[in-house]
Amino acid sequence: MKAVALVNKNFFNKKNNNNIYNVNLSGVNLNCGVVDIPKPHFDNKHYKNDNYVLIRVLSFSCNYRDKGIILKSALRMNSGNTYNQMPVSFFGSDFVGIVEEIGKNVSRFNIGDRVIPNCSYPKADNDTAAPGVVTNEASKGWLRINEAKLIAIDDSMDDDIAAGFSIGGQTSESMIRRTHIHEGQKALVLSARSNTSLFIINGLLKRNIDTTIMSTTDWSSEELSIVNGAHYIKISRNSKCWPDDIGKFDVIFDPFFDLHLSDAVKHLNINGRYITCGYKNQHDNFKESTDYLHENNLSRIMIQSMINNLSIMGNCIGTTEDLKRAISKYSRSMKPFRIYDTLSSESIDKFINETYNLRQRFGKVIMKY
Ligand SMILES: NC(=O)c1ccc[n+]([C@@H]2O[C@H](COP(=O)([O-])OP(=O)(O)OC[C@H]3O[C@@H](n4cnc5c(N)ncnc54)[C@H](OP(=O)(O)O)[C@@H]3O)[C@@H](O)[C@H]2O)c1
Incomplete structure (x- = not known):
């Protein structure tokens, strides 16, 4: 071969x-x-x-x-x-x-x-x-x-x-399951253009969850139609903070905690859940001169979490049941x-x-x- x-x-x-x-x-x-x-x-x-x-x-x-x-x-x-x-x-x-x-x-x-x-x-x-x-x-x-x-x-x-399919399907279903998000709650999905986030968005929309997606990239109208029903927010890669007026969410899904954790905890409701499955600087060569803009301050994050009864969760892949659920939810008309x-x-x-x-x-x- x-x-x-x-x-x-x-x-x-x-x-x-x-x-x-x-x-x-x-x-x-x-x-x-x-x-x-x-x-x-x-x-x-x-x-x-x-x-x-x-x-x-x-x-x-x-x-x-x-x-x-x-x-x-x-x-x-x-x-x-x-x-x-x-x-x-x-x-x-x-x-x-x-x-x-x-x-x-x-x-x-x-x-x-x-x-x-x-x-x-x-x-x-x-x-x-x-x-x-x-x-x-x-x-x-x-x-x-x-x-x-x-x-x-x-x-x-x-x-x-x-x-x-496997890694994105298994991980996204695990993340959705572990946050216990349900209809009536609001979700925010970060780095929305990442394949992992596209899986998560697909899983949330299929469950009728009110979903907002945030991305540093311009999406065409055709791309936006693929996540029809989700609210799209564009942010700049080089800005220090997110816009204030985006409101608060019950669950935030984040594939890159080193880019977002500090900002995310500020935008969670009381009893909110933040869940992450990864980080940007997985190799020294991935470091960028703008990384300081996203610095995570542990004290600030923990104070915010304490005051608002937040849960901060890590997630690594998922179970066989998560993968089976991802496969069973797969549909040609609404691909992840x-x-x-x-x-x-x-x-x-x-x-x-x-x-x-x-x-x-x-x-x-x-x-x-
Ligand atoms: N632990 C696990 O089990 C598990 C499983 C699956 C994935 N993951 C993790 O999930 C993350 C995403 O993986 P993936 O394969 O889905 O990624 P991907 O498709 O390669 O992600 C590309 C997107 O990530 C964002 N991004 C990439 N580089 C960036 C930078 N320098 N600054 C700002 N945003 C940047 C952009 O999103 P926007 O254009 O929307 O801003 C970009 O479109 C990784 O951290 C990966 O390790 C972990």
Whole structure:
């Protein structure tokens, strides 16, 4: 199978360097390319494969979390120290694939089933699997995975959507469940253009929650029509505070606490809940000169929380039930995110560029094998 990867120029024949594509990511040059990955041998009688299946990836996508992982791999590859250098490095955490081989205790899947990751956290679905994200190497194309870390999907979900579904679906349903938000309450979703927020907005609108969305990006009328029913607030990336007149909310959903926590607690009603699943500066190279504008002052945050009986919650992914609920709520007519682009392996540079460097990206960029 042709698979995309970061490639180390030092390990490649000079003649092949024409097939290496360069992309800039947070000031670091990435060398990307297409490599041949043969189907690995999978011994279905070996006890180590008892609970495992071999997956052939059909399509995959990257999340914000993968940006830091990609950057770390590239920096290690670019370093002068040959002991640290890898010849290739794969990436990507969401995928859809086909079960090609199964171990002898596998009971949930048959060969030919179409599956996506189940990142169940904090507990995996059985004791032989670890909780959390299933892979950071979806681009490798062939993946050996414990059956507890997968879930089957039916034909109602296309490959493009399935390839970007699990982490956003599982996380957004967990966040909505844990805040106990219900009809009649008001929600604010921050960094609304992020894929995670698009999932959350979709989940809230499907539950008839009064939803306001805040974004630092201009949305076209077509994009706004996708979140029809939500109130849109545009803020500047370079302003110190939010506008005062936006009112107060019962629940605030935030994918980047280092950008918003201070402002968010000021805009919660008594007994309000703030929930976050991430932060911007996941790598030192992501730091910006304007970060001081968003500094979180712990004393101020805690005083505000105490006086108003607020709950501040962290959230990491979600349970299998959360993922099942996300899948059951999926509808073709009200998809949780849009496909910004679907690309093939020769467009690996475009894939990275659109995923991480394009401010106007709305939705997911999918790599189709
Ligand atoms: N813990 C978990 O289980 C979990 C699961 C899923 C996601 N997450 C976290 O959720 C967050 C979002 O992930 P994602 O993959 O959905 O992200 P994404 O789609 O890449 O997010 C892009 C959006 O984030 C905002 N943004 C990005 N860089 C920014 C900057 N420098 N300044 C201001 N805003 C910026 C912008 O929103 P606007 O244009 O609307 O302002 C941008 O459109 C990440 O922190 C990720 O780690 C965590």
